[in-house]
Amino acid sequence: xxxxxxxxxxxxxxxxxxxxxxxxxxxxxxxxxxxxxxxxxxxxxxxxxxxxxxxxxxxxxxxxxxxxxxxxxxxxxxxxxxxxxxxxxxxxxxxxxxxxxxxxxxxxxxxxxx
Amino acid sequence: xxxxxxxxxxxxxxxxxxxxxxxxxxxxxxxxxxxxxxxxxxxxxxxxxxxxxxxxxxxxxxxxxxxxxxxxxxxxxxxxxxxxxxxxxxxxxxxxxxxxxxxxxxxxxxxxxxx
Numbered sequence: 001x002x003x004x005x006x007x008x009x010x011x012x013x014x015x016x017x018x019x020x021x022x023x024x025x026x027x028x029x030x031x032x033x034x035x036x037x038x039x040x041x042x043x044x045x046x047x048x049x050x051x052x053x054x055x056x057x058x059x060x061x062x063x064x065x066x067x068x069x070x071x072x073x074x075x076x077x078x079x080x081x082x083x084x085x086x087x088x089x090x091x092x093x094x095x096x097x098x099x100x101x102x103x104x105x106x107x108x109x110x111x112x113x114x
Numbered sequence: 115x116x117x118x119x120x121x122x123x124x125x126x127x128x129x130x131x132x133x134x135x136x137x138x139x140x141x142x143x144x145x146x147x148x149x150x151x152x153x154x155x156x157x158x159x160x161x162x163x164x165x166x167x168x169x170x171x172x173x174x175x176x177x178x179x180x181x182x183x184x185x186x187x188x189x190x191x192x193x194x195x196x197x198x199x200x201x202x203x204x205x206x207x208x209x210x211x212x213x214x215x216x217x218x219x220x221x222x223x224x225x226x227x228x229x
Contacts, residue, residue, distance in 0.1 A: 042222055043222050046218070
């Protein structure tokens with residue numbers, strides 16, 4: 001059972017363009033939604049995160065848009081650069097101050113071309 | 115500062131053998147997680163340790179998998195009688211406190227290949 005669905009599986013964007021990755025979740029108990037960036041041979045690293053009480057969060061060129069009613073959230077990378085080429089994972093967490101395990105989407109391989 | 119370290123970085127083993135994977139979390143981090151990253155299953159949670167509490171083993175795929183954390187620091191994931199479907203990258207993460215707002219820092223992973 002895939003609790004967090006992510007699309008597309010792969011994405012090619014020209015340098016300077018906008019990269020958009022979408023995720024949808026089933027469990028309304030999720031209350032924290034981080035995005036992770038992973039380069040080959042490295043572990044994932046936190047990029048940006050959002051809680052469902054806000055509809056948008058922006059950090060530099062990275063923006064999360066959140067639609068609570070639709071149970072969807074997306075990552076937008078503005079002015080995409082070749083250095084952004086990586087695999088991106090959305091994730092969801094239930095905050096219970098017990099096990100805050102990450103439930104991941106399946107990942108999007110992003111390639112930025114010159 | 116030192117991040118999460120894992121060893122070995124690569125491990126090739128024959129089917130049926132036991133393997134041990136090690137994780138050194140960031141010093142002072144009380145929460146430690148193991149995840150598995152495989153082509154068919156993506157990233158999936160395996161086990162969680164927090165301080166001296168009983169670990170949450172709900173993600174372990176079979177009783178061939180076990181893990182321990184000694185002295186609240188180093189953790190070892192053991193896979194007994196390895197199978198080809200165990201081939202994956204095993205990732206360890208730690209965080210300073212439990213709680214969704216506390217970033218989980220990942221190690222580089224151990225790539226396990228079962229032949």
